[in-house]
Amino acid sequence: MLTFRCKIPRTTHRPLSHHLTTTTTTTTSPPPPQDAIAVLVLTTDPKTLTTTLEAHPVQWTPELVTGVFKRLWNHGPKALQFFDALDYHRAYAHSASAFDHAVDIAARLRRYHTVWALLARMRARRLGPTPKTFAIVAERYAAAGKPDRAVRIFLSMHHHGCSQDLKSFNTILDVLCKSKRVEKAYSLLKVFRGRFRADTISYNIIANGFCLINRTPRALEVLREMVERGLEPSLTTYNILLKGFFRTGQIKEGWDFFLQMKRRKCEIDVVTYTTVVHGFGVAGEVKRARKVFDEMIGMGVLPSVATYNALIQVLCKKDSVENAIVVFEEMLRKGYVPNSTTYNVVIRGLCHAGNMDEAMEYISRMKDDKCEPNVQTYNLLIRYHCDAGEIDKALEVFEKMGSGECLPNLDTYNVLISSMFVRKKSDDLLVAGKLLIEMVDRGFLPRKFTFNRVLNGLLLTGNQGFAKEILRLQSKCGRLPSQFRL
DNA sequence: GTAGGGTTAG
Numbered sequence: 001m002l003t004f005r006c007k008i009p010r011t012t013h014r015p016l017s018h019h020l021t022t023t024t025t026t027t028t029s030p031p032p033p034q035d036a037i038a039v040l041v042l043t044t045d046p047k048t049l050t051t052t053l054e055a056h057p058v059q060w061t062p063e064l065v066t067g068v069f070k071r072l073w074n075h076g077p078k079a080l081q082f083f084d085a086l087d088y089h090r091a092y093a094h095s096a097s098a099f100d101h102a103v104d105i106a107a108r109l110r111r112y113h114t115v116w117a118l119l120a121r122m123r124a125r126r127l128g129p130t131p132k133t134f135a136i137v138a139e140r141y142a143a144a145g146k147p148d149r150a151v152r153i154f155l156s157m158h159h160h161g162c163s164q165d166l167k168s169f170n171t172i173l174d175v176l177c178k179s180k181r182v183e184k185a186y187s188l189l190k191v192f193r194g195r196f197r198a199d200t201i202s203y204n205i206i207a208n209g210f211c212l213i214n215r216t217p218r219a220l221e222v223l224r225e226m227v228e229r230g231l232e233p234s235l236t237t238y239n240i241l242l243k244g245f246f247r248t249g250q251i252k253e254g255w256d257f258f259l260q261m262k263r264r265k266c267e268i269d270v271v272t273y274t275t276v277v278h279g280f281g282v283a284g285e286v287k288r289a290r291k292v293f294d295e296m297i298g299m300g301v302l303p304s305v306a307t308y309n310a311l312i313q314v315l316c317k318k319d320s321v322e323n324a325i326v327v328f329e330e331m332l333r334k335g336y337v338p339n340s341t342t343y344n345v346v347i348r349g350l351c352h353a354g355n356m357d358e359a360m361e362y363i364s365r366m367k368d369d370k371c372e373p374n375v376q377t378y379n380l381l382i383r384y385h386c387d388a389g390e391i392d393k394a395l396e397v398f399e400k401m402g403s404g405e406c407l408p409n410l411d412t413y414n415v416l417i418s419s420m421f422v423r424k425k426s427d428d429l430l431v432a433g434k435l436l437i438e439m440v441d442r443g444f445l446p447r448k449f450t451f452n453r454v455l456n457g458l459l460l461t462g463n464q465g466f467a468k469e470i471l472r473l474q475s476k477c478g479r480l481p482s483q484f485r486l
Numbered sequence: 487g488t489a490g491g492g493t494t495a496g
Contacts, residue, residue, distance in 0.1 A: 100487095135487050135488095166488075167487095167488050168488085169488085170488040170489075171487065171488060173488090173489095174487090174488070175487095199488090200489080201488050201489045202488085202489085203489090204488095204489045205489055207489090208490070235490080236489055236490045237489085237490085238490090239489095239490040240489075240490055241490095242490090242491095243490070243491075269490095270491075271490055271491040274491040275491050278491070278492070304492085305492075306491055307491075307492075308492080309491095310491070311492090312492090313493075340493085341492055342492085342493090343493095344494095345493060348493075348494085374493095376494080377493095379494080380494075383495085411494075
């Protein structure tokens with residue numbers, strides 16, 4: 001056990017009214033402007049997009065532009081076309097946040113030349129790049145398997161008119177940890193802790209990183225070192241460790257740690273309780289999860305929507321959907337507003353229990369609550385339709401997404417492509433090939449495994465010509481060993 | 487966009 005004392009600020013609770021729904025009058029309103037624009041971008045030839053956008057009767061604002069970016073998030077190339085086209089607009093100039101979005105998308109597409117050109121343009125217009133911009137670029141490099149570039153970018157920030165400080169240092173540590181490069185982050189901390197005056201947050205980031213890769217003992221070591229250096233652990237520190245124990249299945253250790261937190265008069269908060277409820281539930285200890293949930297209210301710590309989501313999920317998985325729905329209704333009665341995660345958890349539970357019809361009812365309930373189904377909602381519907389052998393229904397859902405309200409993401413394509421193999425129909429493999437081409441077109445990089453599967457399928461069903469086309473695509477994507485490049 | 491809790495699937 002750690003030998004440090006808690007010194008934690010009092011927990012503040014939001015009043016319950018914070019969670020209450022505001023009553024809205026139901027009117028049939030036209031689609032929000034960002035939806036219409038997103039569809040316009042998706043269907044317009046890029047060459048004429050600027051003219052089209054200038055003719056579009058709308059007041060351009062940074063908020064609207066952000067809305068369009070969100071809609072186009074899963075179609076990177078179109079999102080960048082939109083950015084460029086609007087950049088030529090006579091009466092509108094992009095904000096720093098629009099540049100950040102564009103940088104994010106270009107980096108995700110691994111168009112690094114575009115990224116650096118955008119950074120230069122930001123600088124020329126005195127819009128940045130800001131520390132946030134660098135955080136985005138570093139994160140994308142780390143996610144693309146280039147953690148060293150991420151570090152170099154952080155170290156070169158000041159060459160781009162952006163100062164380095166403890167905040168940006170902690171950001172780069174977090175970026176490395178979130179891409180599982182925890183050892184690298186820890187080395188960086190050791191090298192620069194003096195220069196940037198590393199604080200509790202820096203160490204919390206590293207400890208959390210080790211917990212994320214299931215190395216809780218190492219997290220403990222890091223925190224011991226932190227204390228030896230005279231830094232005070234915070235409640236966040238304890239919550240990180242607590243979650244670490246439960247993550248690695250150390251239920252006993254987690255529970256003991258929780259008891260010790262209470263004994264030492266830590267101001268245990270809603271995050272602590274949610275961690276324990278979830279931890280117990282995942283371990284199959286549903287009764288204990290519930291007991292902790294009941295206890296927190298008695299202790300004057302109100303559950304949040306996330307706490308309810310944890311409990312509902314756990315009941316779905318380890319108990320029954322029926323009991324989960326009882327809790328869902330109870331949370332509504334108490335005035336909480338479920339979010340899309342809540343709905344997704346319930347809907348997934350229903351699907352898993354084979355109750356597709358009731359799942360669909362919850363989808364309409366979701367819409368009635370002004371909580372639009374998101375890409376995860378669609379993905380889980382597609383997944384469960386496929387599992388039920390109803391491939392056509394899955395494709396139907398997919399078609400609906402494509403119309404622009406919610407563009408498919410990488411998961412959607414992966415699930416759907418896998419399902420094209422279950423019926424052993426030659427036509428399905430052609431669809432799989434088409435999906436593969438479409439996903440690349442939209443800036444997603446299929447795994448080698450996906451390419452090979454589709455290729456084999458096409459070859460076995462006598463579609464040699466199409467297979468060749470896919471092979472060329474794979475080569476273009478750099479997903480072939482170099483000796484096989486076409 | 488300086489850290490911690492809730493959505494995925496073997």
